[in-house]
Amino acid sequence: xxxxxxxxxxxxxxxxxxxxxxxxxxxxxxxxxxxxxxxxxxxxxxxxxxxxxxxxxxxxxxxxxxxxxxxxxxxxxxxxxxxxxxxxxxxxxxx
Amino acid sequence: xxxxxxxxxxxxxxxxxxxxxxxxxxxxxxxxxxxxxxxxxxxxxxxxxxxxxxxxxxxxxxxxxxxxxxxxxxxxxxxxxxxxxxxxxxxxxxxxxxxxxxxxxxxxxxxxxxxxxxxxxxxxxxxxxxxxxxxxxxxxxxxxxxxxxxxxxxxxxxxxxxxxxxxxxxxxxxxxxxxxxxxxxxxxxxxxxxxxxxxxxxxxxxxxxxxxxxxxxxxxxxxxxxxxxxxxxxxxxxxxxxxxxxxxxxxxxxxxxxxxxxxxxxxxxxxxxxxxxxxxxxxxxxxxxxxxxxxxxxxxxxxxxxxxxxxxxxxxxxxxxxxxxxxx
Numbered sequence: 001x002x003x004x005x006x007x008x009x010x011x012x013x014x015x016x017x018x019x020x021x022x023x024x025x026x027x028x029x030x031x032x033x034x035x036x037x038x039x040x041x042x043x044x045x046x047x048x049x050x051x052x053x054x055x056x057x058x059x060x061x062x063x064x065x066x067x068x069x070x071x072x073x074x075x076x077x078x079x080x081x082x083x084x085x086x087x088x089x090x091x092x093x094x095x
Numbered sequence: 096x097x098x099x100x101x102x103x104x105x106x107x108x109x110x111x112x113x114x115x116x117x118x119x120x121x122x123x124x125x126x127x128x129x130x131x132x133x134x135x136x137x138x139x140x141x142x143x144x145x146x147x148x149x150x151x152x153x154x155x156x157x158x159x160x161x162x163x164x165x166x167x168x169x170x171x172x173x174x175x176x177x178x179x180x181x182x183x184x185x186x187x188x189x190x191x192x193x194x195x196x197x198x199x200x201x202x203x204x205x206x207x208x209x210x211x212x213x214x215x216x217x218x219x220x221x222x223x224x225x226x227x228x229x230x231x232x233x234x235x236x237x238x239x240x241x242x243x244x245x246x247x248x249x250x251x252x253x254x255x256x257x258x259x260x261x262x263x264x265x266x267x268x269x270x271x272x273x274x275x276x277x278x279x280x281x282x283x284x285x286x287x288x289x290x291x292x293x294x295x296x297x298x299x300x301x302x303x304x305x306x307x308x309x310x311x312x313x314x315x316x317x318x319x320x321x322x323x324x325x326x327x328x329x330x331x332x333x334x335x336x337x338x339x340x341x342x343x344x345x346x347x348x349x350x351x352x353x354x355x356x357x358x359x360x361x362x363x364x365x366x367x368x369x370x371x372x373x374x375x376x377x378x379x380x381x382x383x384x385x386x387x388x389x390x391x392x393x394x395x396x397x398x399x400x401x402x403x404x405x406x407x408x409x410x411x412x413x414x415x416x417x418x419x420x421x422x423x
Contacts (some may be wrong), residue, residue: 018413
């Protein structure tokens with residue numbers, strides 16, 4: 001897979017995962033495992049972008065604009081979130 | 096012990112009513128048939144000995160023309176009965192008279208006197224006079240301050256049970272009814288404590304409806320309520336409701352959440368277990384952003400379950416709403 005293809009990947013929230021925004025922060029529950037998570041500010045913004053169906057590139061662009069930083073600066077946080085959420089089965093990678 | 100909704104019709108139109116998603120004009124007017132009622136009593140008593148509590152409610156249950164027949168049938172089947180009514184309907188006084196010696200607890204929802212017509216007020220007072228200690232008043236706290244002394248007057252005048260069940264008006268899942276927001280809690284909590292003080296001097300105790308989180312009160316207020324013998328507790332462990340057409344719902348505010356027909360379950364405990372299992376995963380979402388780190392939520396969920404579940408689920412994404420034909 002090329003770098004371009006990777007950047008255009010659209011992750012999806014897993015079907016058994018529910019979430020809610022309160023006071024700007026996201027609470028996520030995996031209704032299958034019972035595990036639940038409170039996301040920090042940046043992770044909450046990344047989550048909202050993923051849940052809206054945006055690609056990895058669109059997510060880093062939107063989050064960068066929101067916090068007035070470059071996409072490159074967003075990338076480590078984005079990669080870390082995606083890795084953790086995939087491991088916790090909160091999101092699924094595209095086929 | 097289900098709440099059997101005998102009819103979805105009501106003689107009032109309270110702006111805060113959390114049952115409005117199940118009542119006209121949101122849905123067609125509907126009365127429970129005798130046949131469905133008998134089946135539901137059988138269902139309730141299945142796998143259990145006698146002494147099961149059954150609640151009759153509405154809408155306004157005394158609008159049902161078979162109300163007395165249904166109450167007597169449940170009593171003949173050795174159910175313990177509790178009736179939730181405003182006792183202001185046209186036929187309420189004659190029904191109260193006919194059932195006054197039956198072992199029934201009456202939980203009477205009352206609004207301030209100015210909300211009742213002269214006839215409604217007269218009907219209510221006739222009923223209270225007949226029922227006396229068998230009647231407990233319940234009252235809903237709305238966002239705006241309203242006088243409450245009339246509750247004490249009603250209890251003293253008609254020698255009613257010396258406790259008042261206090262509700263904080265809850266939202267429906269859609270939040271379309273008038274309801275308390277979190278920002279309203281401090282002033283309402285203050286009014287509750289103030290009212291508890293006044294009730295104490297009449298030896299009247301406050302008890303509380305479900306759906307209010309612990310954090311609605313300060314620790315000092317909690318302590319004072321405890322001292323006033325009006326100890327607050329927070330719960331969301333609903334008695335299931337059954338609609339006039341036999342659908343089981345967790346509670347009226349969650350009427351649009353899941354509503355399988357009662358025949359999908361062998362018994363009431365099975366239905367209750369199913370609903371708890373369906374809702375349990377969502378409870379950690381909480382009703383406020385503080386719930387996630389709250390000790391009372393984390394250490395023991397029986398202490399606080401985050402307030403009203405309709406508030407918890409409101410705004411939550413990817414919630415399985417099921418459908419009426421869902422398999423159990």
